[in-house]
Amino acid sequence: MSKHPLLVRDVLKRKHFESAKLIAGQHGLDRQVLWTHILEIKDFETLINGGELILTTGVGLQLERETQIAYLQNLIRNEAAGLCIEIGDYFDHVPVELIAMANAHHFPIIIFEEIVRFIDITQDLHTYIINQHQQALTQLDTLSKTFMELSLMPNGILKILQVLHQDTNAPFLFVSEDTKSFYYPMEAKKYLRVMEEHCQQLELQEPLHLLSLGKDHFVIIPVNGLGQVWGYLCMHSELPKQSDYTLLNLERATMSIAHILMRNRMLQERQQSREDEFILALIQGQPVDIQYYQSYLPIESRNLFYRVVVFNLHDEANTVPEEEWQEIQLQNAMYVRSILKKLGFFPTVSVRQHEIIILAFFIAADYMKDNRDAFDQAISQIVARKAAQFFEQLTLSCGISNVYQTIESVHLGYKEAKSAIQMQHHQLTSSIYYKDLGVYRLLLQQDQTALLQFVKDYLQEILVLDQKSSHDLFQTLAVYLTCNGAKNDTAEQLFIVRQTLYKRIERLESILGADFLQAPHRLNIEMAVKAYELLQKTAPDLLRF
Template sequence: MTKYPLLVRDVLKRKHFESAKLIAGHQGVNRQVLWTHILEIKDFDSLINGGELILTTGVGLQLERTTQIAYLQNLIRNGAAALCIEIGDYFDHVPEELVALADEHHFPIIIFDKIVRFIDITQDLHTYIINQHQQALTQLDTISKTFMELSLMPNGILKILQVLHQDTNAHFLFVSEDTKSFYYPVEAKKHLRLIEAHCQQHDVQEPIHLLTIQSDNFVIIPVNGLGQVWGYLCMHTKLPKPSNYMLLNLERATMSIAHILMRNRMLQERQQSREDEFILALIQGQPVDIQHYQSYLPIESRNLFHRVVVLNIHYQAHIVSEEDWQEVQLHNAMYVRSILKKLGFFPTVSVRQHEIIILAFYIAADSVKESQESFDQAIQQIVSRKAPQPFNKLAITFGISNVYQTIESVPRGYKEAKSVIQMQHNQLASSIYFKDLGVYRLLLQQDNATLLQYVKDYLQEILLIDQKNGNDLYQTLCVYLACNGAKNDTAEQLFIVRQTLYKRIERLESILGNDFLQAPYRLNLEMAMKAYELLNKTAPDLLRL
């Protein structure tokens, strides 16, 4: 790694190459030389890593022509920088076939007409490379400190781009969907729309993305934060491939830019007390001056809808300390907000101790306003493997309300989302949508006393018999109704013989009547059973009949 890489053309200018001649591969003089290697054998696949300047007296080239060609092809395939041959007793000329092959692959072949000391060449070049490497490390350390200092200053991203330009003389851009884009120098602006469009269309994720458009070469590096891509740092360069020094420099710059973006987002989240106040007032049904809080809401539209989304996050002391929990919750809210924005939502977010409440506004046609696809996609991304720590280790339960259009519906939506979470905790539902709770949507609107009386009206005698004698009449009734009166299926699911089942059914008929499978009596029984299950989970003490 060097700031100014050693190229073949630079090697040709060194003292020990004064008598050297470049006889092939003239277009490859910009190949980088990483090291030198004396090679006198024909089988060397495991001996070179790429970028070596190969020195040879030609001992390994004293072969038939096909083997000589294979030798040169192997050097090219293994990424050697160039081949230096000492013309003398072992090898007196370079065949035309080798010259043609080298020219075809832009692979430089250098010859020495006079005897040279390979040890002098290696010592000179290795000293140069090592010194450059040490100098580059020092420069990287210095520029890293500069980046960190600039990240604390106003307009820090632009100032970082200026330093990058001064260090490399290349053009730089920073593009982002969420924040302002920057470029330096002014000439770089002409590529701004091109890079923005490319990053949006291709969703660049790899650590280093190389892009060539006609004669323009671009290096694009994502700026990551909280498991998300927040923007892209782009370098416009004349070089077809950036040096290791440039890449390390860009890596340090992206880290400093990420710190700036993180700090800005943290400031935004810390300043959301009024947003918390707004949502809290809404869910409690308090009067709210919408004009006062208009900055937290999207512009009114005929096709603007919203759902209330609640994330119930279970605090786990072995993952996050109590002292850090508030800070972690702010990070969690930033992460969730960024995903929803990326998917086209207009989220208003409130952070509480163990909850994140979101008014997820979105624009849709009436025909698709109930669609859950976008919400499913958001939940999948929120809990994906790419989620940042410690978010990806926390136990999270989601609740999503029905679709509403008026802000006055927020209290109802919040209650619905909380009901979904309650039903999941009680293992009475698996869906995250209130719409999917079925008959529980009606039962949850009743107070416990009303539900208990309904259970007593239809099931009390059966439950008392089970409590007193240890019978299984209630379970038998549940399975029998679920099997729609099919006795064979019921017996199989209860793991009992049919004679036992017949006796239980006779007992049920003596209590409920012979027509308990018929509507509407059956519907009443099934509703009572659902009410019993709900009370058994939420208020078991009431069921002491």
Template sequence: MSNDWRLTITEAIKRPLFQHAEVVAGHRGLARPVRWVHVLETADTGQFLNGGELILSTGLGFGGAKEKRLAYLAELIRRKASGLCIELGEYIPAIPADMLEMADHHEFPLIIFHQPVRFVDITQDLHEHLINRQMQALRDLEAYSRGLQQLSLQAASIPKLLQHFQAAVQTQVLFYSPDVAAQYVPVLPHAVQVEMNELMASLFAEEDTRDASVRFHPLSMTKQLVYQPVMAMGHLLAYVGVILYERDADEYMLLALDNTVSAMAQFFMRKMFAEEQARVMENRLFDDLIADRPMTEDHMRTLLGLSGSVKTVSYHTLIVSCEKSEPAAEGALPPHELTAIYRSLLTRQGFLPFIRCMGHRFYFLLIEPKPRADSRRALEKAWADLKRIAVQMLGADTQIRCGIGRVGKRLSDAGRHLAEAEQALTFQRDSSSPFFSDLGLFRLLFHIPAEPVLDHFITDYLGPLLAHDEKHGSALTQTLHVYLNANLSKQAAAEQLFIHRQTLYHRLEKIAELIGDDFASPERRLCLEIALHAQQWLQKEDKALPRY
């Protein structure tokens, strides 16, 4: 199978029309590929070169003038032409030493014709040869893609896909993922594998996970690594690459690499979705937690499939809500399709994840098998990555919110911590933090029964204001809330309410008339603030009931 679209100068000079040609300089550049053939007599027209052209010339434009011929040759080198063919004759009977020296210095092939030759014949011959090669490469690429498709239908493993890729490109290929063992075809010595694994691990950690394009990484002066990420739903899964020695990647190789990467992504997606289908016990666990059914420690470990050797250092509960501002369009990606990607992402970040998707919500139980120096930072990173993938796959019009419960130690308390995550999710509409531990006063309200304790407390302190607002359509309750939050600053409260200060004075007088003029005293103020927060929380709870 051909694995090069292009023709090298070495191959070109073996064509019949070059039988009287001789390479006189730049022998080390004969492996350069020829993209096209062009007749060029002066340096002034070098601007029309794109690079990779084999130039034909009679010397008409530069002749025997030293400055002109060196400027001409320098322009070809600067424009990245592949080489220069000169027909010896009237304009240039022999190649001067200065041209030979410059060509050798830049490893730029310089070829002479000892006998006259028709440039039109050379152009036609090489162009036909190039086009035929490209057509053959396209046919080879199509055959390669069909082979990949057959392997995919046979549920072939990663080694099979790599072997198929290596047979097509005929060079060293590799597969790297932080989740499974790296693979090399052909097999490399152990010391080289260790070195390459360390390099790939460093590249993996530094890469922009949103970019799926091919990367080029020099390994030495003559060797380079060409690799491409395997992506699925915005999540980086692995790398597939080739190691090239004294050559560049051609179009055929890059297209074969891209096709292989796509096949790898499909392989991973099928594997992950098959694993998701088998997680019946995990779903049952979350159903029990959401329903707040009491469970023993042993029962929890059984449902999670945790053997006695797996120690639970600590765990975290998260709830992520993905709500569309408008009804989802037909054919839109359903949220549960992200479950496998989320599992892979969280596993890579050091968690043992258990996930349940219900409607537009994800429920997470993240076990930390090993203690961390900063669990909160790890959770913040996990939440940022979960949100990024959700927005990327579900659309920018999706509102992504998260609630995170306190750190858990006993699995039997997971239901309580999941309820904490639910409360944190409720308040994340107005809070910059998704953590239950940052809710402050709301944490106390969470443990007070709404009926009758909170309802009676709110009525006792805010009842007259709420009744007045409902009857007259006023905003006295909101005014009191803003005024207290502004630390009794009338100017700040008026600015936040977008009203004149005189209007605020009238409202405060009415508030004092309804609930007493001592409402700003420390004890009354504290009770009023608690009542205002409690009322706000109960209103949000009514709006935030989960929909399945």
């Protein structure tokens, strides 16, 4: 690694190469020399890593022409930087076939027509390479500190691009969907539209992307934060490849830009206290001045809808210290807001210690207002593995309300979302949508005492018998109704033989009547079964018969 890498053309200017001659590969003088290696054998595939300047007396080239060609082909295939041959007793000339091959692959061949000390060459070049490496590390450290200092200053991103330009003399841009784009120097503006259009199509998992457009080459590195790509640092170059020093420098710059973006977003979230007050007032059904809070709402439209989305965060093991909750709340708010915006929502967010409340507004035609695919995608991304660093210590549950248009219905949507979470917690449903709760939507609105009386009116005798013995009549009834009266299916689900099932059904018929599978009797019994299951989870102390 070096800010100014050692090239073959630089090697030819060194003292020990004053009498050397370049006889092939004139177009390969910009090959980088990473090290030198004395190589006198023909089988060396595992001995070089690429970038080595090979020194030889020609001992390994004293063979037939095919072996000489294979030797050179191996050097080219293993990406050696070049070949230096001492012309003398072991090797008196370079065949024209080797010269032609080297020219075709832009592979430099250098000859010494007098005896040279390879030890002097290696010592000189290795010393130079190591010194350059140390200087590069020092420069990287200095630039990293500079980037961090600039990240604390106003307009820090532009200042970082200026420093990068001064260090490389290349144009730089920072492009982002969420924030303002920057470029430096002024000539870099001509690449802005191209980079914005290209970066919009990127879904980078790798930390580096190379783009070539004719003679223009770009290095594109994502700026990551909170498990997402917030923007891209782009460097224009006339060369298709960049040195390791340049790439490491760009990585350090992206880290500082990420710190700037993180700080700006956290400041924005801290300024959202009015938004939090607005949502809390709405979910409590309090009157609000919409004009006062209009900046937190999208422009009213005939096709504007919303759902209330609630996330419950449970820290059951108390792994998060109290003083860290505020920072976690801000990070969660930024992450959730960013996900929803990218999926086309207009989110209004309130984050409390154990709860995230979102008014997820969206535009849709009437027949598309359900919009479940987009909500499923949003929830999936929020709870995906890339969010684990924020939620891994917490138990996360989600509930989503029905679709509404008027802001006065927020308190209803909040109750619906909480009900969906409650039903998941009690394992009475696996869906996050309130609409999928079915009959529980009605039962949850009833007084528990009234529900208990309804259960007693239809199931008391069965439940009393189950308490006194192990007939399991209630479970048999629930499964029998679920299987729509199919005896084989019921027996299989209960893991009992059919004779046992027949006896239980006879007992049920003696209590409920032989027509208990017929409407409307069946409907009443099914409602009572669901009411009992709900009371078992929500008010078990009431269940006394």
